[in-house]
Amino acid sequence: MRFLYLAFLLPLLISCAPPPSPRLYAPPPLPRLSGVIHGQVEVSGEMVLADDLRIPAGSSLTFAPGSLVWVRPAESTKIFPEYLSSLTEILVYGTLRISGNRQNPVRFLPLQPIDPVADGDPLWAGIELLPGAVASLSGFELRRADVGLLVQQAEVSFSGGRLTGCRYGLLLQEGSRLTAERMDVRQGEVGLFCSGDAVLALSDSSFSLMDEEGLYLDRQCTVRLRQVVSRRNDVGLVAVDHFRPGLTLVDNRLPRLYLGGGAP
Amino acid sequence: MTRLLCLVLLLASCLPAAAETRYSGEQTLWQDTVWSGDVLIDGILTVAPGVRLEIRPGTAVRFTFFDSNGDGLGEHEIFIQGRLLALGTAEQPILFTSAEAVPRPGAWGAINMMASEDDNLLRHCVVEYAYRGFHAHFGKGRIEDSLFRRNLRAFQFQDSTVKVSRCQVLDNFNGLQFRDATVVLEQCRITGGQWAIRGIYSDLTLTGCLIENNRINAVSLRESTLVAEANRIAGNRRGIFLQRGKGTLRGNRIVGNAEHGTFFEDSEVILRDNRITANGRAGIRWLDSQGVIAGNDLSGNGEYALMNDGSGDLQVGSNWWGSVDEKRIDQLIRDRRDRPETGLVRYAAPLSGKPSAGTTAKRLLPE
Numbered sequence: 346m347r348f349l350y351l352a353f354l355l356p357l358l359i360s361c362a363p364p365p366s367p368r369l370y371a372p373p374p375l376p377r378l379s380g381v382i383h384g385q386v387e388v389s390g391e392m393v394l395a396d397d398l399r400i401p402a403g404s405s406l407t408f409a410p411g412s413l414v415w416v417r418p419a420e421s422t423k424i425f426p427e428y429l430s431s432l433t434e435i436l437v438y439g440t441l442r443i444s445g446n447r448q449n450p451v452r453f454l455p456l457q458p459i460d461p462v463a464d465g466d467p468l469w470a471g472i473e474l475l476p477g478a479v480a481s482l483s484g485f486e487l488r489r490a491d492v493g494l495l496v497q498q499a500e501v502s503f504s505g506g507r508l509t510g511c512r513y514g515l516l517l518q519e520g521s522r523l524t525a526e527r528m529d530v531r532q533g534e535v536g537l538f539c540s541g542d543a544v545l546a547l548s549d550s551s552f553s554l555m556d557e558e559g560l561y562l563d564r565q566c567t568v569r570l571r572q573v574v575s576r577r578n579d580v581g582l583v584a585v586d587h588f589r590p591g592l593t594l595v596d597n598r599l600p601r602l603y604l605g606g607g608a609p
Numbered sequence: 610m611t612r613l614l615c616l617v618l619l620l621a622s623c624l625p626a627a628a629e630t631r632y633s634g635e636q637t638l639w640q641d642t643v644w645s646g647d648v649l650i651d652g653i654l655t656v657a658p659g660v661r662l663e664i665r666p667g668t669a670v671r672f673t674f675f676d677s678n679g680d681g682l683g684e685h686e687i688f689i690q691g692r693l694l695a696l697g698t699a700e701q702p703i704l705f706t707s708a709e710a711v712p713r714p715g716a717w718g719a720i721n722m723m724a725s726e727d728d729n730l731l732r733h734c735v736v737e738y739a740y741r742g743f744h745a746h747f748g749k750g751r752i753e754d755s756l757f758r759r760n761l762r763a764f765q766f767q768d769s770t771v772k773v774s775r776c777q778v779l780d781n782f783n784g785l786q787f788r789d790a791t792v793v794l795e796q797c798r799i800t801g802g803q804w805a806i807r808g809i810y811s812d813l814t815l816t817g818c819l820i821e822n823n824r825i826n827a828v829s830l831r832e833s834t835l836v837a838e839a840n841r842i843a844g845n846r847r848g849i850f851l852q853r854g855k856g857t858l859r860g861n862r863i864v865g866n867a868e869h870g871t872f873f874e875d876s877e878v879i880l881r882d883n884r885i886t887a888n889g890r891a892g893i894r895w896l897d898s899q900g901v902i903a904g905n906d907l908s909g910n911g912e913y914a915l916m917n918d919g920s921g922d923l924q925v926g927s928n929w930w931g932s933v934d935e936k937r938i939d940q941l942i943r944d945r946r947d948r949p950e951t952g953l954v955r956y957a958a959p960l961s962g963k964p965s966a967g968t969t970a971k972r973l974l975p976e
Contacts, residue, residue, distance in 0.1 A: 381680050401681055422809065426741055426762035426782065427682065427715060429803055429825070497824060518824055518846070540846070540867040540889065563867060563889055563911075583890075583912055598947075604889070604911045 378414070382406045382439070393417055394453070394469075397428050398435045402477055405440035410484065411449035416469045418458040432491060434470035437478040437499075445484025447505065453487040465556075467491035467512050474499040476520070482506060493530070496521040496543070503528060514552065517543035517566070525550065536578065539566035547573055548591075558583050559597065564604060638691075644668050649708060650685055650717075658724075660691035666733070667701035671708035672717030682740055682761075683707070686718025689725045689748075697733030699754070705736045712738040714782055715761045722748030722769070731755055736763075742781070745769040752776055763802075766790040773797055778805075784823070787811050794818055799827075805845070808833050815840055827866065830854055837861055842870075848888060851876045856900075858883055860966070863892075870910065873898040880905060882966045891916045891943075895923060903927060903957075906966045907941075914941040915954060922952040929960040 378388065379396035382404045389409035394416045400406050408414070422431045429436065445451035455468035462468065471490030474480050476498035483504040487493050493511035494503065498520035505527045508514045514530030517523055519541025528550040530536045536552030539545055540563045548571040552559040559575030562568050562584040570591035575581040581597035582589060585604045594600040630644060634652040638660050645665035651673045656662045664670070672685045697703035707716035716738045722729055722745035729750040735758070736742040742760040743752060748769045757763035758779045764771070766787040773794050778784050780801040785792070787808045796817040799805040804826040806813070813830060815837040820827040827845040828835070835849075835856040841864070842848050848866040849858070852874045862884045863870040870888035871880070878900035885892040885907055892910040893902065897919035903926025907914040914930055917923045923944070930938045939946070944954040 383679065424786065424807075426760075426765070426786075429783075538868075557890075561890070580912075602912050605887075605909055 375415070388412060391415070393456075394433060394435070397425075397433060399427065400435075400437045400439040400441060400478075402438045405442065407442040407444060408451045408485075410445050410451065412445070412451045414451070414453045416453055416455045418455060418462075418468045420459060429473060430470035430491065432467060432470040435472045437472065437474050437480060438476070440479045441472070441474070441482070442480070443482040443485045445505070447484060449484070450505075450507075451485045453485070453490075455489050465510070465512075471495060471511065473497075474501055487511065492516045493533075496523055507531075508533070513538055515539075517541075517545060519543060519565075521545075523547075531555075535561055536575070537561065539563065539568060541565055543567070545569070547571070550574075551576065553577050555579060558602075559594075560584070560592070638662060644670070647671070649673065650687060651708075652685055653688070653718075654686075655688040656691045656693065658690045662689065662691065662693050664693075664695040664697075664703050666696065666698045666703065668697075669704040669706070671706055672739075673708045674712075674716050682715045683717040686721060686740075688721045688723050689729060690723055692725065692727035693720070693722070693729045693731070693750075695731045695734050699733055702733045702735050702756075703731075705734065705739070705742075707738040709738075714738055714759050715740045719744040719765075722746070722750055725749065736760065741765045745771060757781060762786060766792065778802075783807070787813075799823070804829060806830075813837075819843075821845065826850060842866065847872065848885075850874075851878065856880075863888065869894045872896070873900075876900075878902075882964070884966045886910060894918060897921065901926065904960075904964060904966060905929070906964055907931075908963070910941075913943045914938075916943040917945075917952050917954050918943075918948075920950065920952055923954045925954065925956045927957045927960050929962065929964050929966075933959050933961055 376392045377395040378392050379398055382400045385405045387407040389412050391413045394414050416433055419433045424431050443451045468489045471492045473495045478499040480501040486507045489510040492513040493508035495516045497518045500522040503525040507529045509531055511533045513535045514533055515537045517539045521543040524546045526548045531553045533555055534557045536555050536559045538561045542565045544567045546569045551574045553576040555578040558580045559578035560582050564585045573591055574593045576595040578597045580602050581594035581600045583602045587601055629647040629649055631649045632654045637655045637657050639657050641661045643663045645668050648670045674683045675685050695703050709716050719739055719741035720743050725748045732753045734755040737758050739760040742757045742763045745766045751772045753774045756777045761782045763778045763781040764785040768789045770791045776797045778799040784799045784802045784805040788810055790811045793814045798819040800821050802823050805820045805823045806828045809831045811833045813835050818840045821843045823845045826847045827842045829850045831852045833854045835851055837858045839860045841862045843864045846867045848863045848870040850872045854876045856878045859881050865887045867889045869890050870885045870892045872894040874896040876898045878898055880902045882904040885905055886909045889911040891913040892907045894916045906929045908929055908931030930941055942954045945951050
């Protein structure tokens with residue numbers, strides 16, 4: 346009898362006991378990437394680009410397939426002398442490899458800024474490939490940079506990249522040599538800006554929904570295009586000549602503007 | 610006689626070579642000091658408040674490389690809290706450089722003016738391979754007839770008053786950056802950097818300067834006042850960008866920049882008698898600004914002579930568009946007729962020929 350009484354009492358006591366305190370879930374902090382890369386470094390997984398990053402000559406940084414880089418917007422207008430922008434940036438004099446692929450792209454996605462930013466304003470500076478840089482970038486996605494990919498006096502190759510909402514998608518300046526294929530550049534101000542004596546071979550790519558030019562090719566820029574589409578931009582193509590084999594212009598407000606000559 | 614000569618030669622050979630002045634570690638000059646010959650800074654040297662450092666013509670000041678945090682940037686430098694007079698001559702300039710055999714930009718820190726309210730003066734100096742060549746916080750300085758080359762940043766000022774005259778600013782990673790400063794630049798040449806001039810909350814007077822072949826901006830100012838006269842701004846990616854500021858630009862040549870020659874955003878601008886030609890995208894990009902645009906040569910720009918990207922209408926005076934044909938001029942203007950969300954541009958009767966706009970620049974520019 347006493348046992349039976351106990352058997353009733355025990356569950357009753359348990360049900361009156363305070364609930365166990367919830368287990369705190371503390372995820373490990375994401376690795377932070379910033380400062381100067383020394384030697385040969387390979388990163389993978391999820392990480393935060395917490396501040397400016399510089400890859401000096403002689404060093405290399407490789408992003409493994411599937412890497413996800415959250416870019417933290419800069420909170421100050423300060424620019425240190427060795428950098429180009431007050432926005433968070435990746436500055437490359439050494440070697441940069443992005444080894445994504447269609448199934449496992451490498452993504453650079455900005456975090457939300459603390460202070461509100463106007464629609465369309467860049468949230469970070471982008472990737473800057475400066476004189477002497479070596480870069481091989483494939484299978485990647487990059488959003489809302491000022492200049493998605495800036496190339497100055499460097500010989501680089503891009504493949505399978507998507508640049509969305511960048512003020513400039515690709516910006517090539519003098520001395521650049523770029524081979525690019527399967528690029529999808531959309532929703533910025535200028536898709537491709539090529540100036541100086543840059544040389545570009547571009548294939549199977551698309552530039553669309555730009556507020557200004559899909560492609561801007563200045564007089565000295567040498568461009569070879571194959572199966573490139575400029576679609577639904579304000580101006581499809583700005584160039585000194587109108588004959589660009591390998592380029593299709595679709596649904597742009599103005600298909601072409603000639604440098605110095607206005608619309609045809 | 611021969612014996613005497615031998616003795617003199619022997620004695621002369623025993624004399625020590627010209628001594629090098631050397632400062633190691635953290636040191637402070639507490640009394641007025643004069644430098645000549647070779648000076649080695651192997652640490653951080655401070656010139657105390659009220660103390661004057663005078664550097665004689667032909668002096669070479671070298672800084673050793675020291676990098677405590679592995680960022681590749683040198684940290685040895687000089688802080689002036691008193692007064693610096695570095696008065697070289699054209700024949701015997703004063704050299705500030707790295708002590709490294711093969712230096713690179715950023716191999717040493719800076720010539721820092723910190724709360725140095727006295728009138729500091731650098732004349733006929735060569736400053737090279739620094740992190741910041743000349744750096745002033747709450748300082749006052751004049752820099753004349755000097756060469757700043759291969760520094761990461763040639764000049765940086767904050768809360769300072771600085772006048773730079775007849776200087777060459779060549780092949781620095783970037784040229785000048787300043788904030789809350791009053792800056793006068795006259796007859797200087799700034800070339801070969803990422804940007805030439807970048808300022809915020811400042812007053813800049815720019816006269817007779819040549820700013821060319823910089824990879825990003827020639828002049829970029831925010832919430833600042835710009836008075837620019839008789840300058841040549843050519844071959845940069847962008848010419849002049851003024852945001853939320855006031856600008857008066859007269860008699861300048863703004864030519865052959867890869868993007869816009871000028872870009873004014875939320876600004877008050879007087880743009881008279883300038884030659885704004887052969888720029889890649891537009892001669893003038895105008896966004897929610899107000900002011901006067903008259904007497905300019907706006908011919909031969911890449912896409913448009915003038916873009917009105919703001920929502921308000923814009924009335925411009927008589928300018929040279931490269932043509933007097935109204936239909937052709939309309940093609941060179943982008944406004945509400947092209948983009949319904951923007952304002953209209955109305956223009957006065959065009960000039961009938963190329964004006965002499967920008968000719969004062971030729972007279973004043975450095976060789």
